[in-house]
Amino acid sequence: MAQTKKAAQNKKKNMVAIIDYGAGNIFSVKNALDYLGAENKLTDKSEDIINADKIILPGVGAFPHAMQMLNKNGLADVIKTQAKKKPFMGICLGMQIIFEKGYEFCECDGLGLIPGKVEKIKDMGLVIPHMGWNKLEKINGSNIVKEDNIYTYFVHSYKAVCDEKYIAYYCEYSEKIPALVQKDNIYGCQFHPEKSGEQGLKILENFINL
Amino acid sequence: MLAKRIIPCLDVRNGKVVKGVNFEGIKDVGDPVALAQEYNRQGADELVFYDITASHEGRGVILDVVREVAKKVFIPLCVGGGVSTVDDFREILRAGADKVSINSQAVKNPQLIKDAADIFGSQCVVLGIDCSRVKTQNPNSQNTENEHTNSANISEQKYTVFVNGGRIDMHLDLIEWVKKATELGAGEICLNSIDTDGVRGGFDYDMLNAVCAVTNIPVIASGGLGKIDDFYDVFTKTNASAGLGASLFHFGELTISQVKEFLREKDILCRIAAANASHSQVNS
Numbered sequence: 001m002a003q004t005k006k007a008a009q010n011k012k013k014n015m016v017a018i019i020d021y022g023a024g025n026i027f028s029v030k031n032a033l034d035y036l037g038a039e040n041k042l043t044d045k046s047e048d049i050i051n052a053d054k055i056i057l058p059g060v061g062a063f064p065h066a067m068q069m070l071n072k073n074g075l076a077d078v079i080k081t082q083a084k085k086k087p088f089m090g091i092c093l094g095m096q097i098i099f100e101k102g103y104e105f106c107e108c109d110g111l112g113l114i115p116g117k118v119e120k121i122k123d124m125g126l127v128i129p130h131m132g133w134n135k136l137e138k139i140n141g142s143n144i145v146k147e148d149n150i151y152t153y154f155v156h157s158y159k160a161v162c163d164e165k166y167i168a169y170y171c172e173y174s175e176k177i178p179a180l181v182q183k184d185n186i187y188g189c190q191f192h193p194e195k196s197g198e199q200g201l202k203i204l205e206n207f208i209n210l
Numbered sequence: 211m212l213a214k215r216i217i218p219c220l221d222v223r224n225g226k227v228v229k230g231v232n233f234e235g236i237k238d239v240g241d242p243v244a245l246a247q248e249y250n251r252q253g254a255d256e257l258v259f260y261d262i263t264a265s266h267e268g269r270g271v272i273l274d275v276v277r278e279v280a281k282k283v284f285i286p287l288c289v290g291g292g293v294s295t296v297d298d299f300r301e302i303l304r305a306g307a308d309k310v311s312i313n314s315q316a317v318k319n320p321q322l323i324k325d326a327a328d329i330f331g332s333q334c335v336v337l338g339i340d341c342s343r344v345k346t347q348n349p350n351s352q353n354t355e356n357e358h359t360n361s362a363n364i365s366e367q368k369y370t371v372f373v374n375g376g377r378i379d380m381h382l383d384l385i386e387w388v389k390k391a392t393e394l395g396a397g398e399i400c401l402n403s404i405d406t407d408g409v410r411g412g413f414d415y416d417m418l419n420a421v422c423a424v425t426n427i428p429v430i431a432s433g434g435l436g437k438i439d440d441f442y443d444v445f446t447k448t449n450a451s452a453g454l455g456a457s458l459f460h461f462g463e464l465t466i467s468q469v470k471e472f473l474r475e476k477d478i479l480c481r482i483a484a485a486n487a488s489h490s491q492v493n494s
Binding site for chain 1: 211212213215248253255280281282284285286304306307315331333397424427436451481482483
């Protein structure tokens with residue numbers, strides 16, 4: 001409650017830009033922020049991202065298409081600069097493209113905000129996509145996750161490969177999958193906090209209140 | 211590993227939940243948003259809305275229901291009932307659903323599974339199957355079925371797929387249908403046994419095992435839930451990923467939290483929702 005009040009008080013100074021670049025369902029992220037009382041704007045304009053206090057990059061679909069859309073709009077460069085200045089969160093595909101390279105269909109450059117790459121999940125007889133509720137297992141932890149034994153909702157076929165120092169939490173499937181990565185103020189959620197019930201909303205809320 | 215899911219299913223007609231849901235503290239028991247919130251509070255892992263609206267005019271209403279629920283409940287939402295085209299998928303997903311369930315139309319037009327999976331991804335294509343054991347089988351006529359039975363020792367039983375709410379037997383073999391749907395890109399199968407549905411004597415474990423043996427996509431057990439132990443049985447006797455319930459939850463005979471606690475005590479992996487949900491008051 002204390003935190004939500006803070007979000008309300010900070011309304012004027014806490015604008016979250018949700019980047020709308022034509023890649024998938026962004027409305028559930030917007031719904032979640034509205035529900036939490038956080039001021040937000042769906043946008044594909046550079047000035048909105050520059051003026052925002054926080055940035056969320058959602059995304060569903062394929063890595064090369066998402067990068068193509070961000071490059072076409074000239075947003076990729078803006079994100080690269082702005083993500084270093086204010087709290088930034090990539091969700092699902094938005095998390096994957098913050099790495100340096102992706103290998104979905106073809107090799108493709110990402111935003112390079114965190115060193116690492118994105119590869120297909122090993123199948124090992126388990127179903128791909130990895131879809132469902134999985135438990136967050138702690139490695140380094142994160143200041144936006146304050147509880148233990150949290151299950152979050154995943155839907156994806158590719159996963160990040162990066163140095164363990166960037167992995168806040170992973171989950172166990174056919175192999176260990178980075179679930180929340182973090183480098184300074186840059187956060188990447190492989191899961192969907194906006195679809196992970198109350199505990200997912202809490203993570204979003206903690207991010208908004210940074 | 212993935213948690214086993216407990217999913218309540220709400221039948222919606224003209225924007226109202228039917229089948230007399232009974233919860234204390236909810237004034238309008240037909241209000242889908244209030245019920246969705248209650249199930250979310252109890253720890254439901256997903257919600258299924260099944261649109262049983264008969265009229266064309268009523269069809270748009272389910273989209274409004276989804277839009278409203280998606281503003282207040284932040285777990286995966288699945289919508290089914292009357293879906294027959296890729297445009298139907300698009301409309302439902304745009305309203306805020308995460309998955310779309312198809313049944314009869316997929317039997318009539320299997321290409322719909324592939325078209326939808328190619329455009330929206332397998333994860334949002336849920337194939338509902340209404341199925342029954344073939345009762346007329348003559349034990350002496352096994353030789354006519356070599357083709358199918360040599361593939362596995364799945365079961366001596368044969369199952370056939372029905373459409374139109376279980377009214378029309380398509381004489382389509384369940385196992386063949388599951389294999390085909392898996393190849394076409396279905397993301398999940400919701401298997402409803404006509405034989406156990408409404409009987410409340412437990413899920414159809416043989417049928418579930420027959421299906422789980424031939425596909426690796428998640429299978430949701432439906433039909434037959436009568437008591438809390440049935441959930442334990444379905445997750446220990448079969449590889450089902452989820453259990454679907456309707457009236458038992460709606461009548462308040464069981465809460466989802468009770469089921470989750472029960473399963474957890476028996477070491478079945480499931481998600482316990484946060485005890486205190488305290489965000490929602492920001493706007494009030």
